[in-house]
Amino acid sequence: MTDQLERLNRLPLRDNLRGLQPYGAPQPHVPVLLNVNGNTHGLPAKVHAAIVAAVGEAAAGLNRYPDREFSQLREALAGYLGHGLGPSNIWAANGSNEVLQQILQAFGGPGRRALSFPPTYSMYPLLASGTDTEYVTSPRAADFTLTAEAAGEAVRRTRANIVFLGSPNNPTGTALGLDVVEAVYEAGAASSAIVIVDEAYAEFARTGTPSALSLLPGRERLIVSRTMSKAFALAGARGGYLAAAPEITDALRLVRLPYHLSAVTQATALAALEHADALLANVEDIKGQRDRIVEELSALGLAPAPSDSNFVFFGGVKDPRVVWQGLLDAGVLIRDVGIPGHLRVTAGTEAETTAFLGRIRELV
Numbered sequence: 001m002t003d004q005l006e007r008l009n010r011l012p013l014r015d016n017l018r019g020l021q022p023y024g025a026p027q028p029h030v031p032v033l034l035n036v037n038g039n040t041h042g043l044p045a046k047v048h049a050a051i052v053a054a055v056g057e058a059a060a061g062l063n064r065y066p067d068r069e070f071s072q073l074r075e076a077l078a079g080y081l082g083h084g085l086g087p088s089n090i091w092a093a094n095g096s097n098e099v100l101q102q103i104l105q106a107f108g109g110p111g112r113r114a115l116s117f118p119p120t121y122s123m124y125p126l127l128a129s130g131t132d133t134e135y136v137t138s139p140r141a142a143d144f145t146l147t148a149e150a151a152g153e154a155v156r157r158t159r160a161n162i163v164f165l166g167s168p169n170n171p172t173g174t175a176l177g178l179d180v181v182e183a184v185y186e187a188g189a190a191s192s193a194i195v196i197v198d199e200a201y202a203e204f205a206r207t208g209t210p211s212a213l214s215l216l217p218g219r220e221r222l223i224v225s226r227t228m229s230k231a232f233a234l235a236g237a238r239g240g241y242l243a244a245a246p247e248i249t250d251a252l253r254l255v256r257l258p259y260h261l262s263a264v265t266q267a268t269a270l271a272a273l274e275h276a277d278a279l280l281a282n283v284e285d286i287k288g289q290r291d292r293i294v295e296e297l298s299a300l301g302l303a304p305a306p307s308d309s310n311f312v313f314f315g316g317v318k319d320p321r322v323v324w325q326g327l328l329d330a331g332v333l334i335r336d337v338g339i340p341g342h343l344r345v346t347a348g349t350e351a352e353t354t355a356f357l358g359r360i361r362e363l364v
C-alpha cells in the first residue's frame with residue numbers, strides 16, 4: 001500500500017470511497033496534446049475579444065452575488081438548442097460533470113442504482129460513488145455497439161433508477177440511435193428511471209445524426225446533457241448544461257449550491273453563445289480532421305470506430321502501450337483507455353493531426 005493510501009485510510013473516509021482513484025487524465029507538457037478530447041482549435045480572435053470585454057464588464061459587479069437563476073444564460077442556451085425549448089427547460093453548472101453530479105444528488109443516493117454501458121465515460125462510476133449511488137453496468141456487443149433490445153433488457157433487469165447513455169459515447173465515439181433512448185425510457189417506467197443522454201460531443205456528430213432533444217416532449221424523466229467544453233472551446237471556463245422538463249430543473253434547485261454559477265462564467269458563456277457561428281465553423285474543421293484520421297487509420301489496416309465526436313477510437317493495434325509510448329516519444333500524447341488492442345486520439349489542428357498520422361504510420 002502506498003504511503004498516501006495508508007494516510008487516507010487512517011481518516012474516517014466513507015466506505016464507498018476507500019481504495020478509489022481520483023479522475024486523473026495526465027496533464028503533461030507535451031507539444032501535441034490529443035488525449036482528453038478538448039477543442040484543439042481554440043477560440044477565434046473575435047470570440048476571444050468578446051469574452052474579454054464581457055468578463056471586464058462582469059468584473060465591475062463582482063462585489064455582488066451573481067444572478068442565481070442565470071436567466072439570460074438559460075434563455076441564450078434555449079435559443080441555441082432550438083427544439084421549442086424555453087428557459088424553464090434549461091439548467092447549467094460548472095461543466096456537465098457538475099450537472100451530472102447534481103442529477104445524482106437529486107435522484108440517486110443511498111438505496112438508488114445507476115446503470116451504464118461500458119466502455120463509457122470514466123466519470124460515471126466516480127459520480128455515483130461520490131453520491132453513494134450503487135453503480136451497475138451492462139456490457140455492449142463485441143463491436144461496442146448497443147442495441148435497443150439489449151439496453152432495454154438491462155434496465156428492466158437492474159431496475160435502475162438512473163441510466164447513463166453516452167451519445168456520442170466516450171471513448172468509442174459513436175452516437176446511439178434514438179430507438180435505444182426510446183427503449184431505455186420505456187423500460188425505465190417500472191423503476192421510474194431518470195434517463196440521461198450525455199451529448200457532450202453532439203455538435204461533432206455526422207450529418208443526419210439526430211439528437212435526443214427531439215424526444216423530450218412528453219418524457220419528463222428524460223434529460224439531455226451538453227457542454228461548452230468541446231464545440232465551444234471553453235473547457236477552461238467550466239460550463240455545462242442540460243435540457244429537460246421544467247420539473248427536473250426545479251429538482252436540481254434543491255441540491256445546487258447558492259450562486260453556483262459565477263458572474264464570470266455566465267458572462268463568458270453568454271459571449272461565446274453570441275458567436276456560436278464562428279465556433280461552429282471550427283467544429284466543421286475539426287470534423288474534417290477527424291474524418292481524415294478515420295480514413296488514414298483504415299488505410300493503415302487499423303480499425304477506427306465510426307466517429308460522431310472530435311476523437312477517434314481505433315482497434316487493430318497489436319501493442320497499444322508500445323504505440324502510445326512511440327507517439328509520446330515524438331511529442332504526441334494520445335489516450336490508452338485500457339481496452340486491449342485499442343487507443344483513442346483527439347482530432348487536432350491540421351498540423352497536430354499530421355504529426356500524429358506521420359508518427360503512427362512509422363509505428364504500425
Ligand SMILES: Cc1ncc(COP(=O)(O)O)c(C=O)c1O
Nearest residue numbers: 095096097121170200227229240
Ligand atoms: C462523455 C462526456 N461527458 C461529459 C464530459 C464532461 O465535460 P465537462 O465537465 O467539461 O462539461 C466529458 C469530458 O470529457 C465527456 O467525455
